[in-house]
Amino acid sequence: MQQPILQSEQPVTLLGGGALYPGDLDLALSHAPTLAAADGGARAALRAGHMPVAVFGDFDSLDDRSRAALPADRLHRITEQDSTDFDKALRNIQAPVVVAAGFLGARMDHQLAALSTLLRHCDRRCVLIGEREVVFHAPPRIVVPVASGDVVSLFPLCPATGRSTGLRWPIDGLELAPGGRIGTSNVATGPVGLDTDGPGLLVILPRVRLGDVIPALAAAPVHPARQ
Structure with missing residues (x-):
């Protein structure tokens, strides 16, 4: 099995390029201070004044200016087109819990794909933040x-x-x-x-139960990885 690219002993915030609601990023970082991004989520991180430690995806949504602002060793391009950028990121992060923002809201197809990814990677502990x-x-x-x-x-x-x-x-x-x-x-x-x-x-x-969900999820067992 391929080793995850980002390994952390603390919860990790994963920022996507979808809809961000007021306070989403600050809320996630208050519980998971290590920040990673999925493709265009890096642009949102930079605009908010944060530098992600790793960026995953095929980079079709990452503009040239944002890419130039990111250290080359933090860019992890995954070119296969059989999975979403959220999938590419989640399977390459090993952490007690991944707190993901910017994946719910806006386009319905993106939301459904994100929910499908939670099932596909049921061996990863991840919680998605929505508006409510x-x-x-x-x-x-x-x-x-x-x-x-x-x-x-x-x-x-x-x-x-x-x-x-x-x-x-x-x-x-x-x-x-x-x-x-x-x-x-x-x-x-x-x-x-x-x-x-x-x-x-x-x-x-x-949404107000996020602070209760994270430690509960971190302490829970996981299902075996799906083949």
């Missing part, structure tokens, strides 16, 4: 200390089963699937625990 929510792929086991009354949505990208605690409507015994039963708009009655029988389930929580 955060999204991550459910590991085999996790407990998130959300507050009673928080909206907790579970969305299957493929058939998924598991068990839950702390939800008004438990998922025990249910078969969740796209085009079938889904688990959106559930409500927390306290800290939420999830045990999943395999990969495929996305967890969507209020």
Whole structure:
């Protein structure tokens, strides 16, 4: 297996070239101070006064001025066209958690591709920041200390089963699937625990819970890498 290009013992912020909402970058960096970028995300980083330690992608969205401002040894060009820049970046970062901003919002196809990448790389711990929510792929086991009354949505990208605690409507015994039963708009009655029988389930929580999600995700086991 190829060694990740960026290895960090601390959480890493990954900045994409999509929609950034007010405070996104500062919020991510407050929890994950090491900054990397996916292609055009480097331009957004530079405009905000930050120099990423690594930039991944095919660089079709990175303008010449931004590229010239970046040290050559921080540019990691990956030319294959079978994956997105988010995919290229995520698979080349080894960190307790990747906090990704600039991947939700704007174009729907980009959002769907980002969510698909979470499943494709279910062996990586990553949380996406949106305007109002955060999204991550459910590991085999996790407990998130959300507050009673928080909206907790579970969305299957493929058939998924598991068990839950702390939800008004438990998922025990249910078969969740796209085009079938889904688990959106559930409500927390306290800290939420999830045990999943395999990969495929996305967890969507209020944005204010990011600080709770990161340590919970960092402490959770991961699913085996998909072949």
